[in-house]
Amino acid sequence: VQLVESGGGLVQAGGSLRLSCAASGLQFSAYTMAWFRQTPGKERAFVASISRGGTTTYTDSVKGRFTISRDNPRNTHFLQMNILKPEDTAMYYCSVPGLNTWGQGTQVSVSS
Numbered sequence: 297v298q299l300v301e302s303g304g305g306l307v308q309a310g311g312s313l314r315l316s317c318a319a320s321g322l323q324f325s326a327y328t329m330a331w332f333r334q335t336p337g338k339e340r341a342f343v344a345s346i347s348r349g350g351t352t353t354y355t356d357s358v359k360g361r362f363t364i365s366r367d368n369p370r371n372t373h374f375l376q377m378n379i380l381k382p383e384d385t386a387m388y389y390c391s392v393p394g395l396n397t398w399g400q401g402t403q404v405s406v407s408s
Contacts, residue, residue: 297321297397299390304402307380311406315375317390317399324371330393331364331375333386333404340389344375357383380406 303315317329330345344354344364352364361380366373377384387401 297392297395299392299397299399301388301390301399301402304388304404306405306407309380309382309406309408311380312376312378313380313404315377315388315390315402315404317373317375319371319373319390319392322392322395325368327392327394329364329366329373330391331388332391332398333384333388334401335386343388345393346373377404380404382406382408 298320300318301315303313305313307313326348328345328347331343332340333343334340342355343358344362346352346364346366354362361378363376385406386404388404389401390399
């Protein structure tokens with residue numbers, strides 16, 4: 297199984313970014329997909345997930361600002377991040393929780 301993230305970058309507070317995670321080596325449509333984030337010295341933290349049926353879950357700090365979605369025919373899922381805040385700065389990782397599989401991460405930096 298391989299997960300490849302893209303879409304990170306540097307943005308000003310209030311801006312937007314869209315992260316993508318391309319998956320291979322698995323039956324993509326059968327799995328819940330998720331995003332986590334990590335800052336130096338802290339544990340990796342849950343951000344959002346989307347079940348195989350499309351049910352979404354978010355950590356409280358991103359509700360109303362972030363949207364997770366999936367495109368099963370393209371084996372890809374997305375994290376649309378709006379109204380970004382400096383505290384959203386982190387390395388973002390996509391994950392298949394059911395397989396304990398992680399991507400390499402993509403850096404998101406939000407300047408104030």
